[in-house]
Amino acid sequence: MSADRALTTVDTRPYFERVLCHALQTGVVDNARLDALRREGAKGIVQLATYFGTPNLRPELEAARTRLVTLVSLALEAESGGKIDVADQLLRDKTLLALSKSGADRLRKLHALPTERLLGAPEIFRESEKDFLAKCTAxxxxxxxxxxxxxxxxxxxxxxxxxxxxLLAKLGVEKDDADEWHVFCESTINSALLILLTERKPAGLFSVDRFMKLHEAARKKRGADFPTLEAWLEEAPPGVSKLLRREMERFVAEVLPVIREISATEIYRNQDRFSGLFFFDTSSVTEITHHDKACAEAWTRITGNQGEHTDVQCGVLLMVATGLEPTRSLLKRDATLIWEHFRETGFDEDAVARFIETVVPFEYQSDVRRLWEDDLGPEAALQLDSDDTTLVMNYLQETCRASWKKKPR
Incomplete structure (x- = not known):
C-alpha cells in the first residue's frame, strides 16, 4: 500500500484498558498483580454503585464499572502525561481505588471552576458535584x-x-457589590473601558445618565488610548495585564465602532440587539423611569406631542438659547426676539445643555444634543449675525415650525 493511501488505526479503547493490555504484554503487571486488580476493581465497583445509587441492581453495577474505568483512565493518562510506559508503572504501584479517587478529585476540581464568565454566579445555576461526577463518568x-x-x-x-x-477594585467597586450584579465579565469590562477611555479620574460604574455623556465623549475622542489603565497595568499581576491588554484591543476593534455608529439611546433601549454590550448600574432603572416620566410631561407641554419633528426641536432650542420661553411654534414676534437677543448676548450654551439634560426625553437627548452642537447652533449663529431682516426671518421660518408665511424677496 502506498504511503498516501496508508490507513491509521485509532485505538478507541478506554485508556485503562490499553494500559492494562500493554502492562501485561511487557510483564510490568504479573499474574499476582492482575489478581489484586480484580479484587480492587470489584471493591471499587461496589463503592461507586453505593455512592451513586445501589449495589443491589445489575444496571447500577454495570454503570459503576464504566465509572471506575473512566476515573482510572483519567488518572493514569493525566499522571503519566500520556506515556504508556509510565502509566504501566502507575498501574503496578497504585491501587485501583487510589487511581479512582485521583480521577474523581480531578473532576471535583474541574467542577469547582466557573462554567461562565459571570460575577457572583448564583449556585442555583450550578449542577451539584454529584450530578457532575455522574454525568462525566457514566x-x-x-x-x-x-x-x-x-x-x-x-x-x-x-x-x-x-x-x-x-479592574473593578481599581474603579472603587467592592467585590461584594459586584457579586450582587450577577453580570457577565465582558459587559463589565466594556463599561469600565468606556469610562477609562473618556474620563481622566475614573470611578465606579455608570448609570444610564452617565452613559449618555460617556457615549458622546467617546464619539468625539479622536484617539483610542487608555492612559490611566496603562499606568495601572504596570503593577498588575502578569495574567491580569495580558488579558486586559487583549480586551483593550478588542474594545477598540469591536465596541468603539458600535459606539460611533449607534446612538446611546438605541444601545440602551435595544437590548435584544445590544444585550450584554454594557452593564448599567441597577439603580439607574429607577432613575431613568422617573426621568422619562418627568421629561415626557414637560416636553409634551412645550411641543404638544410634536417633539419628534426636527423643525419643532429647532424652534425650541433657539428660544431656549436666547432666553425665551420655548413653545411648539414660533410667532413672528418670537423670531424677532430670537434675533435681537442673539445680537445682544449670543447663545446661552449652558442653558441649552441644561434644557437637553433636564427636559428633553431620554430617547431624544443624544440626537437633539448633536442637532444643536453639530448643525443648528453653528448654522444659526452665522445666519442670525446679519442686518438683513428678510434673510433672517426667512431662515427662521424655514428652519423652525413657524406661524407666519415666508416673505418673498
Whole structure:
C-alpha cells in the first residue's frame, strides 16, 4: 500500500484498558498483580454503585464499572502525561481505588471552576458535584482530551473573573457589590473601558445618565488610548495585564465602532440587539423611569406631542438659547426676539445643555444634543449675525415650525 493511501488505526479503547493490555504484554503487571486488580476493581465497583445509587441492581453495577474505568483512565493518562510506559508503572504501584479517587478529585476540581464568565454566579445555576461526577463518568464518560479542553475553558473563565474583579477594585467597586450584579465579565469590562477611555479620574460604574455623556465623549475622542489603565497595568499581576491588554484591543476593534455608529439611546433601549454590550448600574432603572416620566410631561407641554419633528426641536432650542420661553411654534414676534437677543448676548450654551439634560426625553437627548452642537447652533449663529431682516426671518421660518408665511424677496 502506498504511503498516501496508508490507513491509521485509532485505538478507541478506554485508556485503562490499553494500559492494562500493554502492562501485561511487557510483564510490568504479573499474574499476582492482575489478581489484586480484580479484587480492587470489584471493591471499587461496589463503592461507586453505593455512592451513586445501589449495589443491589445489575444496571447500577454495570454503570459503576464504566465509572471506575473512566476515573482510572483519567488518572493514569493525566499522571503519566500520556506515556504508556509510565502509566504501566502507575498501574503496578497504585491501587485501583487510589487511581479512582485521583480521577474523581480531578473532576471535583474541574467542577469547582466557573462554567461562565459571570460575577457572583448564583449556585442555583450550578449542577451539584454529584450530578457532575455522574454525568462525566457514566452518562457521557469523559476522556482526558475532553477534560483538558473543559479545564482550559473554565480556567479562562476564572482568569476573566479575576481580571474583572481587579479592574473593578481599581474603579472603587467592592467585590461584594459586584457579586450582587450577577453580570457577565465582558459587559463589565466594556463599561469600565468606556469610562477609562473618556474620563481622566475614573470611578465606579455608570448609570444610564452617565452613559449618555460617556457615549458622546467617546464619539468625539479622536484617539483610542487608555492612559490611566496603562499606568495601572504596570503593577498588575502578569495574567491580569495580558488579558486586559487583549480586551483593550478588542474594545477598540469591536465596541468603539458600535459606539460611533449607534446612538446611546438605541444601545440602551435595544437590548435584544445590544444585550450584554454594557452593564448599567441597577439603580439607574429607577432613575431613568422617573426621568422619562418627568421629561415626557414637560416636553409634551412645550411641543404638544410634536417633539419628534426636527423643525419643532429647532424652534425650541433657539428660544431656549436666547432666553425665551420655548413653545411648539414660533410667532413672528418670537423670531424677532430670537434675533435681537442673539445680537445682544449670543447663545446661552449652558442653558441649552441644561434644557437637553433636564427636559428633553431620554430617547431624544443624544440626537437633539448633536442637532444643536453639530448643525443648528453653528448654522444659526452665522445666519442670525446679519442686518438683513428678510434673510433672517426667512431662515427662521424655514428652519423652525413657524406661524407666519415666508416673505418673498
Amino acid at each position: 452518562e457521557s464518560p469523559i476522556t482526558y482530551a475532553r477534560y483538558l479542553a473543559e479545564h482550559a475553558s473554565r480556567e479562562r473563565n476564572r482568569h476573566y473573573i479575576d481580571a474583572t474583579y481587579w
